[in-house]
Amino acid sequence: MQPANSMVPQSMAAPPQQQYQQQPQQHWMAQQQPAAYQVPQQQSAYYYQQQQQQQQQPQYNAAAASAQPTSSDEIRSLWIGDLQFWMDEPYIQNCFAHTGEVASVKVIRNKQSGQSEGYGFVEFISHAAAERNLQTYNGSMMPNSEQPFRLNWASLGSGEKRSDNGPEYTIFVGDLAADVTDYMLQETFRANYPSVKGAKVVTDRVTGRTKGYGFVKFADESEQLHAMTEMNGKFCSTRPMRIGHAANKKSVPGQVQG
DNA sequence: TTTGAGCGG
Structure with a gap:
């Protein structure tokens, strides 16, 4: 006589968060508009983009999905x-x-x-x-x-490279508030430096929480340099950023870096 | 919390 229901493998146990699959509504996925972080000028463009995407609600078309052998080289x-x-x-x-x-x-x-x-x-x-x-x-x-x-x-996986845009110049950004996301960080810089290629807020793998620092990548070296001085102390979300140089984690053998 | 890490079958 063994209670069969006692066998719940720990590793596969339910998430600590609640049963996401039982959410009654599906639009909990609705995108969250970034909170009140400061995006100086290009805000309108960003919101415009978001709205465009919301309007064209894509519909699943099974026929189209399978009927299009298409140029299968597309990722x-x-x-x-x-x-x-x-x-x-x-x-x-x-x-x-x-x-x-x-x-x-x-x-x-x-x-x-x-x-x-x-x-x-x-x-x-x-x-x-x-x-x-x-x-x-x-x-x-x-x-x-x-x-x-x-x-x-x-x-x-497919051997295809996404747009490789040549060299990139990274800065370290510390003192980030807890609510700062990659996107917020990126847009905060992109508003002033168009060559910004992306930003990453470092998070803890276990908790998923931000570690309070991140990185911003620039395509243009002079913009990187300008940003390091000009954006230091500027606010992202609720706190002023502290900017430093990014230590290179990767070093490609045989490649000289300035 | 202050210098990440991210490519399978």
Whole structure:
């Protein structure tokens, strides 16, 4: 006589967050407009973009999805990172479910432990759909978590490179408030420095919380240099930023860096 | 919390 219901594998136990799959409504995915962080001028462009995307609610068309052999050299998969251990395929699927454009989801797991490696792949029905979702969700908050989506083209797998734009110049940004996301950080700089290629707020893998610092990448070296002095002490969200130089984590052998 | 890390089958 063994109580059968006592067998709940710890590693697969329910997330600490609640049962995301039982959410009655699907629009908890509605994108969160960034809070009151300061984006000087280009705010309107950004909001315009967001609204455009909200208006054209894509509809899933199964016929179109399968009937289009298309130029199959197009990437339809996105890489998704910063996943917490409880973020499994159903969860991720749910994140994009209402778009009706997800073809498949895969979380990469450790062969031995079965634990998530913290990243995965989301395949969409088309390149356009993938791009749309990338634009829409990257940087917005993931449901039932305190961290934003981290999405990118799944470029390595297909051997295709996403636009490689040459060298990049990175700065370190510290003193970030807890609510600062990649996107906020990026836009804060991009408003003044158009060559900004991206920004990353470093988060704790376990808790998903920000560590209070991040990095901003520039394509233009002079903009990087200007930003380091001009943006130091400027506010992002509720706190002034502290800017420093970014220590290179990577060094390519045989390549000289200035 | 103050110098990350992110590509499978």
